[in-house]
Amino acid sequence: MFRTIRIATCVSLLGLSGGWAATASAAELKAVASFSIIADFATNVGGDRVEVTTLVGPDGDAHVYEPRPADAVSLEQADVVLVNGLQLEGFMSRLIGTSGTKAPVVELTKGIEPLKASEEEHDHDDDGHEGHHHHGEFDPHAWQSIHNAEIYVKNIADAFCKADKAGCATYTANASAYVARLSALEGEVKAAIASIPAGKRTIITSHDAFGYFEHEYGLKFIAPEGVSTEAEASAADVAKLIDQVKEDKASAIFVENISNPRLIEQIARETGLKVGGTLYSDALSAKDGPASTYIDMFRNNISTMKAAILGS
Structure with a gap:
C-alpha cells in the first residue's frame, strides 16, 4: 500500500x-x-x-x-x-x-x-x-x-x-x-556574552536544547523539559524549576519557535519574569523571518538574549 x-x-x-x-x-x-x-x-x-x-x-x-x-x-x-x-x-x-x-x-x-x-x-x-x-x-x-x-x-x-x-x-x-x-560569527557571539554581567547569565528556555551553547559560551540554561520536546514536564518538574529559578536568580525567560509557549508563560507568571522573546533552537524560521539561515539564527538568538537580560 x-x-x-x-x-x-x-x-x-x-x-x-x-x-x-x-x-x-x-x-x-x-x-x-x-x-x-x-x-x-x-x-x-x-x-x-x-x-x-x-x-x-x-x-x-x-x-x-x-x-x-x-x-x-x-x-x-x-x-x-x-x-x-x-x-x-x-x-x-x-x-x-x-x-x-x-x-x-x-x-x-x-x-x-x-x-x-x-x-x-x-x-x-x-x-x-x-x-x-x-x-x-x-x-x-x-x-x-x-x-x-x-x-x-x-x-x-x-x-x-x-x-x-x-x-x-x-x-x-x-x-x-x-x-x-x-569563525567571524563566533567572535560576535563571544563579544556579546562578554558584555553580559556574570551574575546575569542564567536564563530559562522551553526544552534543553542549548547545552552546547552553555558549554561553549558560558551562559547557563535551565529548562522544564529535557533534550527531547516529546518528554513533557510534570507538575513536580515545574515546581522544582520555579524554585531553581528563584535560587539561581534567572535573568530572562524565552519561548522557542518549535515549542508550545504555555508552559513558559506559566513559569513566567509564577516567577515574575517577563518573556523576553523567541529563541530558535532546533529549526530555522521561514524565509521572511528573523532566523532563516544558521548565521541569522545565532545572531537573532544572542541579540534577543542580550536585550532581555540587559533591558536594551
Whole structure:
C-alpha cells in the first residue's frame, strides 16, 4: 500500500512542480537534509551544484516529526542523505528502510565531542517503561556550538566530494568560505556574552536544547523539559524549576519557535519574569523571518538574549 501511495505522490509531484523538475536537471547532486539547519549548511557547501530537499522544514520539530509519503520519494531519488545523528531524528531509520534508498546516510555529528544528556532523559514513564522517543546517552543539539557547526560543514563537503568528485574543488572552496563566516560569527557571539554581567547569565528556555551553547559560551540554561520536546514536564518538574529559578536568580525567560509557549508563560507568571522573546533552537524560521539561515539564527538568538537580560 505504501508503494502505491509513493508512486501516486511522485506522479502528483511531477505534475504540479514543473519548476522543480527543471531545477533538478540543472543540479549535479541531489541531497536530502533531515531538518532545516542541516539544509542551510548543505546549501552553503553545495551552491548551484546541489539540489537540497529538507524533510523537517522551518519551525518544524525533528523530535516528533511524522514522515509523509513524499519524504520516501525524496530519499529514493537522493544521492546523499544528511542527518544529525545522536538519536535526534527518531523517524529516520524507518523512513530510510521504507524508501529503499541506496544513497549513503551521513551522520554529521561524527567527529564532535558529544555532551552527555541530563539524567532525566533516561527516566521512565508512569507505566515503568522507558520513553520510546527519548534521546539516548548524548545530547544531540551539537549545532548550538559554532565550532561543532564547522565540523558539520566539513563532513558535508567530504560527503559531497565522495558523491561528486568533479565538484570537489567547488565544495571545498564553498566550505572554506562558509567556515570563515562562522569563525567571524563566533567572535560576535563571544563579544556579546562578554558584555553580559556574570551574575546575569542564567536564563530559562522551553526544552534543553542549548547545552552546547552553555558549554561553549558560558551562559547557563535551565529548562522544564529535557533534550527531547516529546518528554513533557510534570507538575513536580515545574515546581522544582520555579524554585531553581528563584535560587539561581534567572535573568530572562524565552519561548522557542518549535515549542508550545504555555508552559513558559506559566513559569513566567509564577516567577515574575517577563518573556523576553523567541529563541530558535532546533529549526530555522521561514524565509521572511528573523532566523532563516544558521548565521541569522545565532545572531537573532544572542541579540534577543542580550536585550532581555540587559533591558536594551
